[in-house]
Amino acid sequence: MSPLRLFWIFVKVSTFTIGGGYAMIPVIKEFIVDKYRIIKEDEFLDVIVTAQTVPGVIAINTAMILGSRLAGFWGAFFAVLGASLTPFIIILVIASFFTDFVDLPVFKGFFAGARVGVTVILANLSFQLLRKSLRRYLIVIVIAAGTLVIVFLNVSSIWVLLVCSLLIYFIDRRSTR
Secondary structure (H helix, E strand, C coil): CCHHHHHHHHHHHHHCCCCCHHHHHHHHHHHHHHHCCCCCHHHHHHHHHHHHHCCCCHHHHHHHHHHHHHHHHHHHHHHHHHHHHHHHHHHHHHHHHHHHHCCCHHHHHHHHHHHHHHHHHHHHHHHHHHHHHHHHHHHHHHHHHHHHHHHHHCCCHHHHHHHHHHHHHHHHHHHCC
């Protein structure tokens, strides 16, 4: 993957999405996972989880992580530049004229409609990610329950580890079918 191709992908994504970083995630997924098949959906989910845990804007974090994975330092540099350049220019233009147009019904209607659209896109992405990561949540619940049993019920950790290991094995086996 060339850094310039990453740059253009992120320029397209940032140009045609409204609503901030979270609104960009489904569009990034569409390009990187669905359309160009650069990475698999599970890898993309890992990138999103990592991007959420790192301080900063999720769209920029996602661009940096994907760019770095796919094309090294320059991939990260150009992906971040592509993700931030268009919004920067658009916000600069809007800020210079915003007070003149803020009360026009056309702009109020546009932003109200965009808010609804962004909400639907984010809800769809959330359901997709939840469906894919349900197995991980079940595993975390099993680990947490095992820890609580060891701490509060004073059960031998060997037995708890054995039971938790078996449960995690069956959860993982059932979900990979």
